[in-house]
Amino acid sequence: MNLEVVNLGIISFKEAFSQQIQIHQQVVAGLKTHTLILCEHPHTITLGRQAKISNIIDYKPIKNGEVDLIVGLNRGGDITYHGPGQLMGYFIFDLRQFNRDLGWFLNRIEAVLIDTLVSFGLFASTRKGFRGIWIGENKIASIGIGIDRWVSMHGFGLNVNTDLNYFDLIKPCGLNVKMTSMKKCLGKHLDMDLVNNELVKQVNSNFEQVKLEKYIYAEV
Amino acid sequence: MAKVVLPELGEGIEKATVSYWLFKVGQTVKEGDEIVEMATDKAVFNVPSTTGGILKEIVAKDGEEVKVGQVLAIID
Numbered sequence: 001m002n003l004e005v006v007n008l009g010i011i012s013f014k015e016a017f018s019q020q021i022q023i024h025q026q027v028v029a030g031l032k033t034h035t036l037i038l039c040e041h042p043h044t045i046t047l048g049r050q051a052k053i054s055n056i057i058d059y060k061p062i063k064n065g066e067v068d069l070i071v072g073l074n075r076g077g078d079i080t081y082h083g084p085g086q087l088m089g090y091f092i093f094d095l096r097q098f099n100r101d102l103g104w105f106l107n108r109i110e111a112v113l114i115d116t117l118v119s120f121g122l123f124a125s126t127r128k129g130f131r132g133i134w135i136g137e138n139k140i141a142s143i144g145i146g147i148d149r150w151v152s153m154h155g156f157g158l159n160v161n162t163d164l165n166y167f168d169l170i171k172p173c174g175l176n177v178k179m180t181s182m183k184k185c186l187g188k189h190l191d192m193d194l195v196n197n198e199l200v201k202q203v204n205s206n207f208e209q210v211k212l213e214k215y216i217y218a219e220v
Numbered sequence: 221m222a223k224v225v226l227p228e229l230g231e232g233i234e235k236a237t238v239s240y241w242l243f244k245v246g247q248t249v250k251e252g253d254e255i256v257e258m259a260t261d262k263a264v265f266n267v268p269s270t271t272g273g274i275l276k277e278i279v280a281k282d283g284e285e286v287k288v289g290q291v292l293a294i295i296d
Contacts, residue, residue, distance in 0.1 A: 049239055050259055076262040101230030106262050131261050147265035 001034060001097060002213035005200050008039035009217070013046065013070055013082060016090070020153050023092045027151045034097075034210055036155075036203060037090040038196050041082040044068040045170060048077045048144055055079040055171040067169065075154040077131060077144030079170050085161030085183070087195055095150045098209075102147060108206050113141050113156060115202045116195070122185050130177075133158075138180035139172065158182075160195050222271040224255065224293045226286045235287045236260045238280050247275050249295060256280075256292055271295050 006023075008016060016039050026032035045056065049072055056079065061067040082088060095105055110126055113133045117124035117140065124141075127134045133141040133156075141158040159181035167179045182190050204212050226236060239257040243249055254266035255275065276296040280286045 049257075049264065074257075074264050076259055076264050099230070100228075102260075102263060102265065103229055103231030103233040105230070106233075107231055143262050145263040147263060149266075 001210045003203065003207070003210045004033055004035045004213055005203075005215045006035060006037050007196065007215070007217050008037060010040045010042065010084065013041045013044045013068060016041065016088070017070075020090050020092060024148065024151055024153050027092050027094050028149045033213065034094060034207075035092040036200070037088075037092070038199070039088050039090075040084055040086060040192070041088060042068065043081075043083045043166060044070060045079065045081055046070040046073055047079045048073050048075050051078040056169065057171065058169045061169060067166070073144075073154070074146040074148070075144035076146070077142060080142050080144075080157060080172055081166050081170055082157055083162060083166055085159070085163065085181070085192075087158045087160050087192065087199065089155045089158070089199065091145070091152050091155040093152045093207075095147065095152060100150055102145075105152065106143070106145065109143060109145075109156060111206045112199065112202045113143075113158060115206065116158070116199045117182070119198050119202070120182060120186065120190075120195075122182065135180055135185055138178045140180050140182070140185070142172070158195075158199075160190050160192060221276070222273070222295045223291045224267065224269055224271075224295060225291055226258070226288050227267065228288055229260070233260055233288070235285055236265075238282050238284050238286065238292070239264065240282050241278055242266070243275050245275055245278055249273065249275055258286075267292060269293075269295055 114124045146153040161183045236258040249269045251272045273295040277294040279291045
């Protein structure tokens with residue numbers, strides 16, 4: 001089994017979503033191998049289908065066009081913020097090749113994030129009863145997956161150098177949680193490529209069956 | 221008559237919640253048609269009908285939590 005990584009650089013949520021849909025259709029049809037999209041988005045607030053719009057606290061930046069708003073997404077999770085410095089990883093993986101084991105797949109994604117953070121010296125973990133990945137009491141990454149015909153979509157958002165003030169616009173994931181970033185925890189700005197490369201390495205080692213075949217830079 | 225149940229979802233996932241039904245009672249469904257969207261706290265997925273026929277009864281309503289193996293609908 002091969003893995004293709006596509007790095008889209010900074011791309012709008014909508015454009016990245018349409019790329020996801022295209023690749024998803026190809027993977028469903030068996031025309032493309034497991035694909036991981038890495039990218040960053042301009043300021044965007046997204047809501048899953050179960051999300052409550054009342055979890056948006058401040059509408060002003062949406063009204064004045066500074067922040068995009070996307071609702072009704074086919075992923076787990078409630079409301080979240082995406083923006084520059086947050087590494088997005090979209091897993092378009094064919095679970096038919098992984099015994100259709102959704103639980104295992106989600107556990108692997110969590111392990112990829114934890115191992116990536118540990119390699120930067122951050123002790124990350126899951127928290128019982130909560131979603132996402134945490135550093136102590138603070139949340140550093142969110143996870144939300146959509147499965148259609150046993151092929152996954154969406155994935156995670158990992159705060160690398162994210163401006164955390166933007167999370168004040170919402171109640172992240174509908175919880176009153178404090179968000180953090182690698183920058184905040186380590187006290188320094190991180191090179192995104194360094195984090196991207198470590199993450200790809202961890203995908204390769206946590207999904208043992210999958211071998212990295214291609215790494216494409218497709219910045220638009 | 222056939223029952224559509226919540227399938228095995230793998231490691232550590234024992235239940236899911238009905239998001240919404242893609243078919244109404246009385247409609248004809250084909251084998252493999254995705255009839256209901258389900259959600260866990262981390263993932264959203266559709267459950268296909270295991271048989272063709274008329275959707276006779278929706279057992280698990282929108283918002284209801286269902287365990288793996290529990291009946292979602294009856295197809296006649």
